[in-house]
Amino acid sequence: MIEVLGVHKSFGSNEVLRGVSLDVAAGEVVVVLGPSGSGKSTLLRTINHLEKVDRGFVSIDGDLVGYRQHKGKLHELKEREILKQRRHIGFVFQNFNLFPHLTALENIAEVAPLADARQFLARVGLADKEDSYPRQLSGGQQQRVAIARALATRPKVVLFDEPTSALDPELVGEVLDVLRDLARTGTTMIVVTHEIGFAREVADRIVFIDQGVIVEQGTPAEVLDHPAHERTRAFLSKVL
Amino acid sequence: MPPSGTLTVVSTKDRSVVLASLPVVAARHPWRWVGVAAVLVLAAQFVHGLVTNPAWDWPTFARYFTAQSILTAVGTTILLTVLGTVLGFALGIVVAVLRLSKSPFLQAVGWTYVWAFRSIPLIVQLLFWFNISYLYQRLSLGIPFGPEFVSFETVELISPMGAAVLGLALHQAAYAAEIVRSGVISVDRGQLEAAAALGIPKFRQFRRIVLPQAMRAILPNAANEVISLFKGTSVVSVMAIGELFYQVQVIYGRNARVVALLMVATVWYIILTTLLSIGQHYVERYFARGDRR
Numbered sequence: 001m002i003e004v005l006g007v008h009k010s011f012g013s014n015e016v017l018r019g020v021s022l023d024v025a026a027g028e029v030v031v032v033l034g035p036s037g038s039g040k041s042t043l044l045r046t047i048n049h050l051e052k053v054d055r056g057f058v059s060i061d062g063d064l065v066g067y068r069q070h071k072g073k074l075h076e077l078k079e080r081e082i083l084k085q086r087r088h089i090g091f092v093f094q095n096f097n098l099f100p101h102l103t104a105l106e107n108i109a110e111v112a113p114l115a116d117a118r119q120f121l122a123r124v125g126l127a128d129k130e131d132s133y134p135r136q137l138s139g140g141q142q143q144r145v146a147i148a149r150a151l152a153t154r155p156k157v158v159l160f161d162e163p164t165s166a167l168d169p170e171l172v173g174e175v176l177d178v179l180r181d182l183a184r185t186g187t188t189m190i191v192v193t194h195e196i197g198f199a200r201e202v203a204d205r206i207v208f209i210d211q212g213v214i215v216e217q218g219t220p221a222e223v224l225d226h227p228a229h230e231r232t233r234a235f236l237s238k239v240l
Numbered sequence: 241m242p243p244s245g246t247l248t249v250v251s252t253k254d255r256s257v258v259l260a261s262l263p264v265v266a267a268r269h270p271w272r273w274v275g276v277a278a279v280l281v282l283a284a285q286f287v288h289g290l291v292t293n294p295a296w297d298w299p300t301f302a303r304y305f306t307a308q309s310i311l312t313a314v315g316t317t318i319l320l321t322v323l324g325t326v327l328g329f330a331l332g333i334v335v336a337v338l339r340l341s342k343s344p345f346l347q348a349v350g351w352t353y354v355w356a357f358r359s360i361p362l363i364v365q366l367l368f369w370f371n372i373s374y375l376y377q378r379l380s381l382g383i384p385f386g387p388e389f390v391s392f393e394t395v396e397l398i399s400p401m402g403a404a405v406l407g408l409a410l411h412q413a414a415y416a417a418e419i420v421r422s423g424v425i426s427v428d429r430g431q432l433e434a435a436a437a438l439g440i441p442k443f444r445q446f447r448r449i450v451l452p453q454a455m456r457a458i459l460p461n462a463a464n465e466v467i468s469l470f471k472g473t474s475v476v477s478v479m480a481i482g483e484l485f486y487q488v489q490v491i492y493g494r495n496a497r498v499v500a501l502l503m504v505a506t507v508w509y510i511i512l513t514t515l516l517s518i519g520q521h522y523v524e525r526y527f528a529r530g531d532r533r
């Protein structure tokens with residue numbers, strides 16, 4: 001479903017991704033772990049073309065992201081076409097990024113018919129909050145609205161960039177419940193998180209990134225309980 | 241009874257009962273009252289002067305305040321303000337978008353527009369448009385440096401009123417562009433990223449996500465601009481257009497009641513500015529809607 005092939009990305013002289021390749025199957029839940037600054041956010045952002053890659057390719061369901069192959073050449077897509085592609089890729093931000101001047105329902109209705117918007121809001125358990133503005137909601141509720149909004153374009157994959165990191169500890173659970181529910185119903189997702197317990201329980205595969213390369217990957221049991229690499233062990237000893 | 245100066249240990253409960261029984265004395269601000277009194281005395285003196293000093297000539301004021309010629313002139317002033325604002329801000333949004341675009345060429349075009357029209361004094365610009373027919377007698381549509389298809393006499397195309405509206409709008413657009421731009425760059429980057437990640441088309445992003453949030457920062461400045469344009473229309477009196485200020489000049493030129501007629505204009509400016517300020521309050525409240533708890 002998602003294919004990341006030899007992706008390189010630098011900011012100035014700082015090479016943040018150094019040849020990352022990753023295949024995610026339909027319905028698979030991949031959790032990305034890694035120390036701060038290792039390039040996790042950058043990887044997610046290159047997948048939906050919020051960052052342009054310097055080298056390498058990303059494709060979703062067989063379609064190259066940001067380019068079109070035609071007569072032996074790669075043509076860069078226009079912004080309008082990239083925006084269309086992004087509707088297939090949901091993105092959930094660490095700090096929600098809800099539109100503050102729109103109600104919960106209007107936030108979702110911005111990208112979906114009203115009836116659908118109501119359904120998605122109900123799906124994250126906030127049917128009674130449709131007329132609330134983001135500022136009137138708790139952090140956990142805001143993130144749930146943001147998740148409903150990301151689902152509203154009916155994407156093929158959903159990317160989560162530390163969806164619970166900005167939340168008070170007692171609000172983390174309600175957001176993880178929504179993620180669990182999505183995983184159970186077969187949503188293809190890549191989740192960057194520091195919630196090791198959640199990763200162990202929900203992930204089909206865990207990918208450990210450090211300094212812009214994938215150091216190792218495998219089932220939660222393999223990576224969390226029997227890490228093969230020293231760097232993985234060092235990281236896990238700090239977070240577990 | 242313990243002697244005074246020694247500590248008594250009281251339980252918290254007793255203590256709260258004791259505190260609750262004490263009367264509360266509100267903080268006093270005697271100097272505030274002195275200030276209020278001083279201001280009231282000055283205001284009373286001023287009003288007394290207005291009423292009793294015959295030089296203010298209130299009967300003349302009353303005669304002209306709602307005279308037909310004055311009302312027509314007020315209408316012209318309002319029309320100039322509305323056209324200047326609407327056309328100015330419409331063009332201003334375009335110029336702001338140019339300045340914010342990714343293309344260095346478009347940025348330069350926007351920057352040059354703002355630079356040019358902020359540099360030229362409004363009155364000079366107005367006189368220039370007023371006299372444009374000396375510069376170009378005919379305006380024509382055609383292929384540049386090639387044959388013309390249609391052509392007009394400039395005098396027919398640009399009336400004095402047209403020249404005034406053109407001048408005010410072009411001048412206003414330069415300031416409006418900067419106000420709009422400042423509002424747009426005040427919107428959190430995360431909002432644009434979220435809109436981009438959701439695949440919302442570019443124009444819709446601007447109209448539905450960016451502009452409503454930018455309005456919070458734009459409105460107070462825009463209201464300032466509208467009010468200053470409203471009074472600034474008095475500048476077009478140099479073009480002999482019958483707006484409020486020109487009209488009172490004409491009248492006091494005839495009857496020499498300068499003060500009374502200036503007061504007629506002043507009171508109209510105050511009334512309309514007040515209405516604009518009230519309107520501003522409600523518009524601002526509308527755009528703050530996500531901010532109320």
Ligand SMILES: Nc1ncnc2c1ncn2[C@@H]1O[C@H](COP(=O)(O)OP(=O)(O)OP(=O)(O)O)[C@@H](O)[C@H]1O
Binds near residue numbers: 016039042043
């Ligand atoms: N827009 C940018 N411009 C310049 N440098 C950037 C930019 N975005 C990220 N970086 C740099 O890239 C590196 C990787 O950043 P990234 O946000 O991908 O890390 P991360 O793994 O998500 O870290 P964290 O766990 O702290 O979120 C960091 O050194 C960061 O400073």
Ligand SMILES: [Mg+2]
Binds near residue numbers: 040041042161162
């Ligand atoms: Mg990050």
